[in-house]
Amino acid sequence: MSSAEETTENLLPKPREVVGRGAPVLPRVATKISWVGDADARVEAYAARILGGLQCGSVAIQIDDSDVVNAPQFDMDEHYELRVASEQVLLKANTTWGALHGITTLRQLTSTSGLPNGLHINDSPRFSWRGCMLDVTRHFIPLAQLYQVVDGLQLLKLNVLHLHLSDDQGFRFGSRIWPKLVSDEHYTMEQLAELVAYAADRGIRLIPELDVPGHVTHWLLAYPQWGSEKAYPSQRFGVHPGCLDPTREEVYAALASLFAEIAEVFPDQYVHVGGDEVNPKWWQRSEAVQAFIVEHGLEDERGLQNYFLHCVQQILASLDKQIIGWDEVLHEQMPECVVQNWRGATTRDRALAVARSCIVSAPYYLDLHFPADIHYQFDPQAPQQSWLAMENALAEDRRLRHIAPALSWTHQWRAGAIELDHEPAAKVLGGEACLWAELVDGPTLPMRLWGRLPAIAERLWSSADCRDSVDFYRRLSTLLEFPELSWDAHQSQCLQDLGLSALQIEVVRWLEPTKWYSRLLGTQAMQARLQGSEMPQARPYQVHTPLNRVVDYLAPESLSARNLVREANLQELTEKCDRALAQSWSGIDEDVVTALTATWDALQLTQDATAGRRAKDQVISVLEERYQPHGEYIPALIPHLINWLTEAQ
Numbered sequence: 001m002s003s004a005e006e007t008t009e010n011l012l013p014k015p016r017e018v019v020g021r022g023a024p025v026l027p028r029v030a031t032k033i034s035w036v037g038d039a040d041a042r043v044e045a046y047a048a049r050i051l052g053g054l055q056c057g058s059v060a061i062q063i064d065d066s067d068v069v070n071a072p073q074f075d076m077d078e079h080y081e082l083r084v085a086s087e088q089v090l091l092k093a094n095t096t097w098g099a100l101h102g103i104t105t106l107r108q109l110t111s112t113s114g115l116p117n118g119l120h121i122n123d124s125p126r127f128s129w130r131g132c133m134l135d136v137t138r139h140f141i142p143l144a145q146l147y148q149v150v151d152g153l154q155l156l157k158l159n160v161l162h163l164h165l166s167d168d169q170g171f172r173f174g175s176r177i178w179p180k181l182v183s184d185e186h187y188t189m190e191q192l193a194e195l196v197a198y199a200a201d202r203g204i205r206l207i208p209e210l211d212v213p214g215h216v217t218h219w220l221l222a223y224p225q226w227g228s229e230k231a232y233p234s235q236r237f238g239v240h241p242g243c244l245d246p247t248r249e250e251v252y253a254a255l256a257s258l259f260a261e262i263a264e265v266f267p268d269q270y271v272h273v274g275g276d277e278v279n280p281k282w283w284q285r286s287e288a289v290q291a292f293i294v295e296h297g298l299e300d301e302r303g304l305q306n307y308f309l310h311c312v313q314q315i316l317a318s319l320d321k322q323i324i325g326w327d328e329v330l331h332e333q334m335p336e337c338v339v340q341n342w343r344g345a346t347t348r349d350r351a352l353a354v355a356r357s358c359i360v361s362a363p364y365y366l367d368l369h370f371p372a373d374i375h376y377q378f379d380p381q382a383p384q385q386s387w388l389a390m391e392n393a394l395a396e397d398r399r400l401r402h403i404a405p406a407l408s409w410t411h412q413w414r415a416g417a418i419e420l421d422h423e424p425a426a427k428v429l430g431g432e433a434c435l436w437a438e439l440v441d442g443p444t445l446p447m448r449l450w451g452r453l454p455a456i457a458e459r460l461w462s463s464a465d466c467r468d469s470v471d472f473y474r475r476l477s478t479l480l481e482f483p484e485l486s487w488d489a490h491q492s493q494c495l496q497d498l499g500l501s502a503l504q505i506e507v508v509r510w511l512e513p514t515k516w517y518s519r520l521l522g523t524q525a526m527q528a529r530l531q532g533s534e535m536p537q538a539r540p541y542q543v544h545t546p547l548n549r550v551v552d553y554l555a556p557e558s559l560s561a562r563n564l565v566r567e568a569n570l571q572e573l574t575e576k577c578d579r580a581l582a583q584s585w586s587g588i589d590e591d592v593v594t595a596l597t598a599t600w601d602a603l604q605l606t607q608d609a610t611a612g613r614r615a616k617d618q619v620i621s622v623l624e625e626r627y628q629p630h631g632e633y634i635p636a637l638i639p640h641l642i643n644w645l646t647e648a649q
């Protein structure tokens, strides 16, 4: 690589256009900001905080149309241009939002590659909607951490934090009008308003979600009159039968007052109203509900949910808001509503076919514990056929083979697929990564989020042909050095608190949690799901199950396993594993030890192959067999050993 190419090599997400690469990198003095035209308080504060301690030299900022009052909005102009000359760096943007991104780029360049004389970047995002959905309900995520999440999103040039504020197990929005709804652990309206302002200063929109009419068990415990049957407290996860009764006027009155409070706190034009996984059982069993369906010519429970959605849409329209719903809201007569795709490839095009804009999330579910490159390969605008082919190919990915039969469970979602045969009247607005929090809480959040979110951030910002996953991982390692995203010290502390030594911590980082919903469902429910049934099944995790075992603190993708084998000193790795295994593992899951023993064994076999003591092909097939889950752990080094042996052939 020439030095000219090196100048932008560490940027993540990659910029749209590097007009001039520049060279050489000149030494610069401490950053000094000046303004061409008026100063912008938001940009000034960010530049002081982020560039203050760096050696960017003289930085002139020019913003044509700065906005220090309003919150960021969908489709805001995020373009910026950066020109580096020997005497000065010039950052130009039309808006506050573009200038904020330019400063992030300047920070990444200065911290990792330096600022080459003559560098000229012209950058803007591919998609306007680049988000992360965080479920703060299944487990409460402390407020202070939401601030940290906003900081991390800004570094990744993401611009939406979607908070899933209510579900069967809780209600995190501190409503003043409906205090009985509010969980003990919640955010007050004032706290949320402050978070909104903090995020707005960073160019990030906050999208609130109250999930209705399903996922409301918690609501019905406080207000049983809003449902058609009695709900019972539930500590379990999964789809619940409780849902709001769409025939009752008082339900809409309550929703109107709740959404008015939401509108008071969240200035964004969009509000998410859920709509996913509505279990029709209660509606089917209620004579009054069935009579209502007939009386209103609604056909069935699907029609009833669509009726409900129309009512909710009108409530929000009266508050000047547009609604978003999960893709179960799709209906031929649905109201104006953005559809958030989550059930596989086909619902995106079903939304576009009925002229509804779409936010793509199906390939970006971080709670599946997939590695980053899997999310990275899915383009939000990929033709449906190639998206389906990619979904099918997941079962062939060695790293997912232990859950391959379960992957086809989702093929039921392909029912009703359509081929778009015309240019749709609506479009893909962008995408959102989703982190559902059944197995995530405050301490485990950093490990779950930051290793893989950058892949989705780049997919949503950079051009569609930016697809080199090897280069992505190289840049990821650099990016993860930034304190907003780095989880190393925190993870070490968590594992040390379990009694592990430094050496033991090093080797357990070669393990990963098993993939898909296998941990959440457990063996029994996983089997039931494969046979097509859902409930009720015993599951290993409930709301109060502590998330404090080794598996909880592991990153879903072991970057150390990936990097180690590239540098492969197999002898050293084997010895490390050996010494770590010889230490005490008292109080630690036995499965950790068996997974590490399998790792040790695989390292020995790989050495046998490289030393010519055993045939490589034979070793590879033994390693394929050994790559099995040990309880909730999978020995993540093994696929990298297989790749390494394969490439060495």
Ligand code: ACM
Pocket: 276, 277, 326, 342
């Ligand atoms: C969802 O994952 N239930 C939207």
